[in-house]
Amino acid sequence: MKKKTAKDYVKKLFGEYYKDNIVEVLPPTSLDKREFGFLLFKKGIMLRHRKFLSKEKLHGFLQEKVPSNAYYSSAYYEKPDEDMNKKGWLGSDLLFDIDADHIQTPCHEDHHFWICKNCLNISKVQTEICPQCEGTKFNEELWICEKCLEAAKLETLKLIDFLISDLGFSTEEIDVCFSGQRGYHVHIESESIRNLNQSARKEIVDYVSGTGLKPVFHGFPDPETRKKNKPVPEMNAPGWGGRLAREIKVKKIRNWQKDLENAVQKQKASVDTVVTIDLHRLIRLPTTLHGKTGFIAAKIQTTRLEEFNPFTDALAFKEGTLTIHINESDKFRIGETEYGPFKHETIELPLAAAVLLLCKNVAQPVE
Amino acid sequence: MILSKSEIAKYPFTKNAAQYVKDLGLDINDLSSFDFTRTAERAEQRIEEAILEGIVSWKGKSEKGLDYDVETTSFPIAILIVSTIANEFFRRRYALAEANRINNLLIEEKKETLLNILDNSFSWDVRILEVTISQPYDFNMYFVDYLKNSTEFHDYKWKLVNRKIKNGKVFVKKNELARLITEEVKKHIYTRLKNELTLKLPTTLTQRIDRIKQILEERGSKFKRDEIPSIVIEAAYPPCIKRLYNNLILKKHISHIGRFALTSFLLNVGIDVEKLIKLYTSATDFEEGLTRYQVEHIAGKRGSGIKYNPPNCETLKTHNLCPGEDIICKTIRNPIPYYLKKVKKIRTTKPVGGHEKKNS
Ligand SMILES: [Zn+2]
Ligand SMILES: [Zn+2]
Numbered sequence: 001m002k003k004k005t006a007k008d009y010v011k012k013l014f015g016e017y018y019k020d021n022i023v024e025v026l027p028p029t030s031l032d033k034r035e036f037g038f039l040l041f042k043k044g045i046m047l048r049h050r051k052f053l054s055k056e057k058l059h060g061f062l063q064e065k066v067p068s069n070a071y072y073s074s075a076y077y078e079k080p081d082e083d084m085n086k087k088g089w090l091g092s093d094l095l096f097d098i099d100a101d102h103i104q105t106p107c108h109e110d111h112h113f114w115i116c117k118n119c120l121n122i123s124k125v126q127t128e129i130c131p132q133c134e135g136t137k138f139n140e141e142l143w144i145c146e147k148c149l150e151a152a153k154l155e156t157l158k159l160i161d162f163l164i165s166d167l168g169f170s171t172e173e174i175d176v177c178f179s180g181q182r183g184y185h186v187h188i189e190s191e192s193i194r195n196l197n198q199s200a201r202k203e204i205v206d207y208v209s210g211t212g213l214k215p216v217f218h219g220f221p222d223p224e225t226r227k228k229n230k231p232v233p234e235m236n237a238p239g240w241g242g243r244l245a246r247e248i249k250v251k252k253i254r255n256w257q258k259d260l261e262n263a264v265q266k267q268k269a270s271v272d273t274v275v276t277i278d279l280h281r282l283i284r285l286p287t288t289l290h291g292k293t294g295f296i297a298a299k300i301q302t303t304r305l306e307e308f309n310p311f312t313d314a315l316a317f318k319e320g321t322l323t324i325h326i327n328e329s330d331k332f333r334i335g336e337t338e339y340g341p342f343k344h345e346t347i348e349l350p351l352a353a354a355v356l357l358l359c360k361n362v363a364q365p366v367e
Numbered sequence: 368m369i370l371s372k373s374e375i376a377k378y379p380f381t382k383n384a385a386q387y388v389k390d391l392g393l394d395i396n397d398l399s400s401f402d403f404t405r406t407a408e409r410a411e412q413r414i415e416e417a418i419l420e421g422i423v424s425w426k427g428k429s430e431k432g433l434d435y436d437v438e439t440t441s442f443p444i445a446i447l448i449v450s451t452i453a454n455e456f457f458r459r460r461y462a463l464a465e466a467n468r469i470n471n472l473l474i475e476e477k478k479e480t481l482l483n484i485l486d487n488s489f490s491w492d493v494r495i496l497e498v499t500i501s502q503p504y505d506f507n508m509y510f511v512d513y514l515k516n517s518t519e520f521h522d523y524k525w526k527l528v529n530r531k532i533k534n535g536k537v538f539v540k541k542n543e544l545a546r547l548i549t550e551e552v553k554k555h556i557y558t559r560l561k562n563e564l565t566l567k568l569p570t571t572l573t574q575r576i577d578r579i580k581q582i583l584e585e586r587g588s589k590f591k592r593d594e595i596p597s598i599v600i601e602a603a604y605p606p607c608i609k610r611l612y613n614n615l616i617l618k619k620h621i622s623h624i625g626r627f628a629l630t631s632f633l634l635n636v637g638i639d640v641e642k643l644i645k646l647y648t649s650a651t652d653f654e655e656g657l658t659r660y661q662v663e664h665i666a667g668k669r670g671s672g673i674k675y676n677p678p679n680c681e682t683l684k685t686h687n688l689c690p691g692e693d694i695i696c697k698t699i700r701n702p703i704p705y706y707l708k709k710v711k712k713i714r715t716t717k718p719v720g721g722h723e724k725k726n727s
């Protein structure tokens with residue numbers, strides 16, 4: 001009989017999770033207007049243009065097919081299951097993706113690693129030929145990092161402040177989700193923004209990320225024709241004016257232009273520009289499992305985001321242990337415990353920790 | 368609040384105006400029922416003004432006895448004529464000329480009147496503000512309504528990021544709100560012109576239409592678009608495309624949208640699909656099949672069949688693809704017009720315009 005691979009094992013665990021916890025999977029609103037997409041464990045096949053008429057049908061699909069990743073469209077369509085140009089776009093939720101990959105944390109360069117497709121050898125640097133087997137095909141992977149996720153959370157909190165204080169959305173209209181791996185997703189479902197076109201969405205992205213901002217329009221001195229001692233906006237001024245006023249120390253200004261640019265960099269929320277502008281985006285279905293971590297893409301109450309910790313609050317496999325052989329792994333944390341680093345070890349780990357390593361394809365189950 | 372007779376004549380795109388025309392007995396589906404010689408005359412005049420001057424006149428100020436009914440009813444008839452001629456340039460020209468007339472009128476109106484007109488047309492969420500020394504704005508408006516038209520304007524002051532916003536409300540001055548309404552009116556008229564009518568027009572109108580067609584033809588050549596030169600002039604690429612192009616040659620990483628910008632630009636200036644695929648596959652490790660698929664998709668040979676234009680400068684800036692503007696950049700909003708302008712400049716300063724790209 002063929003040996004069980006990490007993939008087979010993870011699929012089995014995902015299947016058990018969906019069998020026992022299917023009530024935890026919440027369907028999106030306007031279910032029958034959404035397109036669904038799924039990545040299958042088998043050879044990474046992507047199924048698209050799926051439609052479900054009921055929650056039960058969606059649940060049944062997850063239990064039967066057990067996909068490694070599940071997505072749905074931020075868009076609403078007349079016919080979600082048709083080809084792209086026949087779908088009949090009816091509008092889209094407003095979507096933001098905050099991904100640690102887009103944030104310049106001190107460690108963000110350190111998380112890449114490459115797995116040889118042939119022998120699963122792990123390399124921290126990109127090479128053209130595997131030192132172990134001379135294979136030439138690699139999968140690029142990323143470690144999940146607490147510090148980077150903390151940075152992503154901070155950006156998400158800044159984004160939410162823009163959305164509420166400046167753009168006037170209510171906390172009820174804003175849904176925050178852990179992406180399941182390296183960031184957060186923010187969905188806004190509101191009739192008022194559903195029909196915004198791409199240029200309008202781009203303006204919103206530019207707003208929260210400070211792109212094209214000219215401080216002179218907010219009452220700051222014009223660096224070219226500036227007059228000294230011109231008053232700056234009050235710290236409690238609305239919008240960007242107040243944000244910049246709170247950030248700069250007027251008395252210590254050496255170079256208005258530089259200091260204001262730095263203030264924009266500090267105050268802006270780093271979001272992935274492409275995602276928000278795309279009207280047909282598929283995004284991870286909240287409350288489903290992430291195939292690269294085994295974590296839940298958990299929904300988070302906007303007011304509780306600050307205390308959210310993905311390493312305790314997004315765990316799907318909380319009970320039991322599993323013995324695995326680890327090829328190589330960085331340090332990581334699950335719950336209160338820190339694990340690793342490991343190199344060529346066989347070890348019994350709590351299930352969530354073992355699943356993370358299996359999902360990352362750096363370990364195999366030992367039976 | 369119901370608009371006055373003169374306001375209806377000034378703003379014939381409003382719901383009040385449509386109702387008023389109906390009540391007068393002018394039925395677009397049965398034009399024979401209405402004696403409209405003067406109306407038709409004024410409609411023709413509106414169109415002529417649009418073609419020749421780019422703005423439709425409003426004589427309400429100078430002419431004491433202006434017939435408001437003729438003004439009001441001539442608007443839907445003009446729309447009917449323009450949509451019958453069904454020429455894209457003409458539609459845009461006419462919508463713009465009516466919008467120009469309206470903008471001039473709107474900036475003269477009281478704040479309350481602007482609100483009245485909006486209630487009677489597009490139902491935006493706008494509120495009047497008290498102007499003080501520390502509060503210079505006349506209105507605030509819901510940012511979604513603001514974004515419906517602000518994105519059409521080039522100036523940085525219109526960018527949402529440069530506006531004062533609080534709780535979803537953007538603060539605007541009166542002339543700014545007038546500008547936003549004007550833009551919406553332009554779109555509204557354009558949409559009406561696009562909705563094709565299959566009416567049998569009375570002969571009095573068909574004669575007028577022939578006359579207008581003639582004026583249009585005489586003027587038409589003047590508005591001909593600059594043409595893309597038949598050879599590719601690399602020296603005329605804008606800074607963003609130059610940088611992307613160099614990155615491609617140097618095998619540096621180019622983002623997906625960067626690749627899209629470069630590909631669509633090169634296709635638009637006349638590099639053919641085969642050459643472009645060669646360029647990509649020799650300079651990078653792209654698989655030919657995938658590259659071919661993407662290039663042909665952008666060229667409009669696959670999928671939707673639409674040939675893509677490069678993204679506008681704004682978008683390129685958002686994705687960090689703009690390396691900084693030069694003088695020409697300040698006058699355009701897309702890489703293609705940049706190319707056309709630069710080509711012209713090169714051709715007027717040098718006797719020879721450029722060289723054909725080598726077929727390597
Ligand atoms: Zn290998
Ligand atoms: Zn990190």
